[in-house]
Amino acid sequence: MGTRKKSLILITVDCLRADHCGFNGYDRPTTPFLDALATESYVLPTAVIAGAPTYYSFPAIFASRMPLGLGRDVIGLAPGENTLTTVLRRAGYATAAFCAANPYISPRFGYEQGFEHFEDFLGPEFCMKGDPEPESRDRKRRAKQLAEGGPPDSGLRSAINRISRRGARAVGLGPVYDELYFQYCIRLASPPVDRMEDLRKFPSAEVIVDHALAWLTSATEAFFLWLHFMDPHSPYYPPAAAFQQLTGRDASASAARYLNESWNRSDLNVARLRRKKHRVVELYDAGIRAVDIQIARLVEGLKRSHLWDNCVLGVTADHGEEFLEHGRRYHAPVSVHEEIARVPLMIRVPGVAKRNVPASPFSHLHLAPTLLEILEMPIPDSFRGKSLWRNLREGMAWEDMAITECVFGCNNPFRATDRSGPRLLSVRDERHKLVMRVERSATEQLYDLECDPAEEKPHAVGAERPIGERLLQAAVTHIQRGISGRDAALRLKARLRELRIELRSGSL
């Protein structure tokens, strides 16, 4: 009698920072369920993404490959690329994915490969309630324009506003007046709203878990289930119950809307934004709590159907989120600082006692091979990472330098011009991190994360020569290998997919 194959559940949470999880030491109760689960799981204190945002992060998670590894004009997985999913499907696993409406991990970018059932919630039947209709989008745009000073010829109201604003500034009331006027604009531009649900842009974790539990009722053999949650993603509209549980207060939808609109303003300086930070982070944290509640519900369902004892569970994030640590908000590909690059990673393996996990950096490149070894499955040669399962099991540190990269400023990977920016790259070992922008005159900054965890005091590379040079050498080797070791056939397939899509959409 052969041993029973283990099942795998991979949960990825968009925008979840490592340091906002209780099991990583956060002081707010964002993750009570996961904290309890952490006592019987491997928790990697230094898990590092291979790229940010979503479209630069997932190739490593699924295909154990760096995001620019097939060329900067290839976004997502290439057709026919070996992934965690395709390996498990070939081994006879039942496979399903439920992803909360993130277009960058849809079939458009090859993520459905190997999944028998793939639900990305992007179809018209899942048109989200919070997704603005063209008309309300227009109202919102006008309100934003008004609030930020108004278009040059926006009529009498704007003229009066400009005069009163000047008057208020003259008597030192500029920000106060501006704030009141902004609140007035929001009220003017948007209908009153009572429920957070009506503002939400993405399906909640509750919806995703409902679908997963329904699918699991048919699971008899070993399965691979991937869930992607968007609850902590901006705009931050957490379920009211999660907000209540986290803060002990009732959530107010109109207050949350005001905070989100304020946080999104491009005309406020960091000092004024900072005054809102605490309350915005509270909303973000409540999104994390919502995910925790739903993971608990999922595990309860698995226990009820006697599947849990055979389930390996991995929980991680595609990248973090910025809250002004370095003057920015959200997660644009212009930073590889820790608030973006370090993510939670927890692996629960049934029947294996927890050991202390070393603080060596664990690149997402190693995730798929490690999970495959845990499942006793073959690891494809194309995977660039390696399994660290033995190290985890035996509590042994490993020598590794984790690399994170993106195309600087590529906010829209559909636009070819966006993809032509310089490469932004970081290389880190357990203690040091080198950040460089690779362009004609490359700039490098070295951080000592032990003495300067907030990355506020960069050194020039020359100042700490041996460390800086070792990291620099790793970066150079990575870039060289990325070009010489590129899989030409996969690259071609991915380029052909792009061309076909462009031809079909008439943009060629």
Ligand SMILES: [Zn+2]
């Ligand atoms: Zn993301």
